[in-house]
Amino acid sequence: MRRRITALSLFAVTALAPVLATSTPAHATPTLQIVYSNLPYEICLSFGRSGVETGRWQTWWCSTHYPQNAPNYYTYDMWAYVN
Numbered sequence: 001m002r003r004r005i006t007a008l009s010l011f012a013v014t015a016l017a018p019v020l021a022t023s024t025p026a027h028a029t030p031t032l033q034i035v036y037s038n039l040p041y042e043i044c045l046s047f048g049r050s051g052v053e054t055g056r057w058q059t060w061w062c063s064t065h066y067p068q069n070a071p072n073y074y075t076y077d078m079w080a081y082v083n
Contacts, residue, residue, distance in 0.1 A: 030057070030081035037077045038065060044076040057082050 035057075036047055044062035051057045060080035067075060 028083060030059075030083050033080060033082050035060070035078050035080045035082065038067060038075040039078060041076050044078045047078055048080070051080060056080070 035051070036044065039047070039062075041062065048060040048062065051060060057080035060078060062076040062078050064074045065077045067073070
């Protein structure tokens with residue numbers, strides 16, 4: 001009887017392992033990412049607000065970026081904490 005219970009328990013754990021490993025816990029820590037790069041300032045602001053409205057992120061900001069092909073001209077990168 002114990003062998004059956006052990007075998008069934010082992011089977012249940014191995015069957016559920018892929019599901020448990022791929023599911024995201026509710027308290028997952030968001031990761032900091034560059035979401036968009038080389039944007040004009042107005043577009044960076046628009047994308048940031050849009051992400052908040054759709055629930056993709058809560059914290060975001062735009063930072064300046066100097067492309068190598070135009071060092072005197074800068075664009076913006078949009079950063080966000082993404083789940």
